[in-house]
Amino acid sequence: MLKRLRENKSAQGTLLIIPTLVFMVGMLIIPLLLTFVISFGHPNANGGVNYTFSLDNYIRLLGYSTDCPNGASSCFDPLYLLIFWRSLLLGLYTTILDILLAFPLAYFIARAHPRWRDTLMFLVLVPMWTNFVIRVYSWMMILRQQGVINSLLGWFAGLLHVPFSPLTMLYTPGAVLVGMVYEFLPFMILPIYTSLEKIDNSLYEAAADLGASPIRTFLRVTLPLAMPGMVAGTILVFVPVMGTFIVSDLLGGSQVILVGNLIENQFLAARDPTFGSAASLVLMALTIIVTYFYTRKFGFGEELVA
């Protein structure tokens, strides 16, 4: 038996992959299939699931509602479509703002003297590895009614003897956007930096020698070569923003409901796992479709693996 194994390369490979397959099938593929099955079911009274085959949950997501004003038996209520649309937009805004913030920083680090690069990168990694929840908390301290910004503004107003009433910043959509941009910024800086660092200085020199203006050099040399990093960064930012519920929960209060909040709520408060399953599958399909078309258009983010 052992001797046969020693000579059979294919059996050795299979033996090495089996534990991974057990986990991937048992904790990933079977749960996904189960969620798929459940999404066609109905919830029962004690939070369990009745296995049926109905498209009710998906129809409900599309806006068909049985809970209507004026006693009508059915009507159109785009509540859930709006939640998905809002999450998509937030993902888009966060990604764009993160690219705008990350680019100059990544560029500066990539062009800095090699002796300084490690230190500058270190300064990016520390906020990145500081816990996600803690970083949301810090924005709560900054933005709330008696938070850091309002205290500073109040202090200035006091110095200038102007009346001041605290601004409402926490529990607004703006707070959620700031929180998201902050949380995911390092995930944009890192891949863009990796791309920019690879650019040989001689390319810039050649462009300058041939009379290209700085703007032209940027558009024709820097930007195209930074593309793989931006594609990878976009995936690293966009996908998690779509599914995160902590930021909207803590910084948006009940004002901002995203897909993540919808799903969380169905499983924990509303006790309707079937509808929550349908919503998660739609979210998954949406992110896969967006990522697929995006990478098809701009090339696969090779920096993702590096």
Next chain:
Amino acid sequence: MNPFRRSPWIVTATLLVYFFLYAPIVVLILFSFNASRISPLFTGLITRFGPYQLVGGNVIQSPCGPFHWFCDLSKSTEVLNAARNTLIVAFTSTLVSTVIGTMAALALQRYRFRFRTFSQISLYIPIVIPEVVMGITILVMFSQLFSYLNTALNLPADSQLSLGLWTVILAHISFMIPFVTLVVQARLQGLDKSYEEAAMDLGANEWITFRRVTFPMILPGVLAGALLAFTLSIDDFIITFFTNGPGSATLPIYVFGLLRRVITPQLNALSTVWILIVFIAVFATQRLESRRR
């Protein structure tokens, strides 16, 4: 000469982004030394050491001096329990996922076998789907499995299967395996196969070749993978959120639960400790890496 190198615009933008990155962190640290128990304003430092003394809502004197909230924190059994859970989960799942992930990387990089493409694709799934979906699907599976087993085996109420530390550990292992595999695979890809072939030619079997040649050469990759897995585990919120049960909250879960109810300076002290640990860990990792280069 690169035309952007000294552009004042780039320098200004860089400084502003660094300010954006660090302002929240400075605020967290500053407030962990705040004298006020409730006020969100910075009312000053607790300056004096001595028996606990409270005046007008401000702690003006404490046995721990300026570190009053840190001492307070270390007395909280909830925090200590959450910290213990975090470490148990991180160490166990890192160990298991590193071993399994390294095996998978070897298989995918050095062997041909039947489920090769299937394995490679399934390893990409956790990386491209939103974490919340992975958390939900695992929760669905466990809850269906538990409700089925609990009735089928007719388990008594006190020994019914339920979510706990072990479900958190299983979930962590499965989302960490792909990351470890990816890192080790990258290392194996860059490795010249001829060393292994030479060892085999000289009569070493697969195991000896692995132990004496392959493993020492991929060790930096394995360590990097383990480190990544460990940090992902300690930092994870979403998957833990859906798989933890009563008494098995990790630190991020504990902090989140607290934030929904109340905000206290102890939380700032906890954040400061966390940031300090991250600071040391990142520093050490970078030093190790630069020495290897």
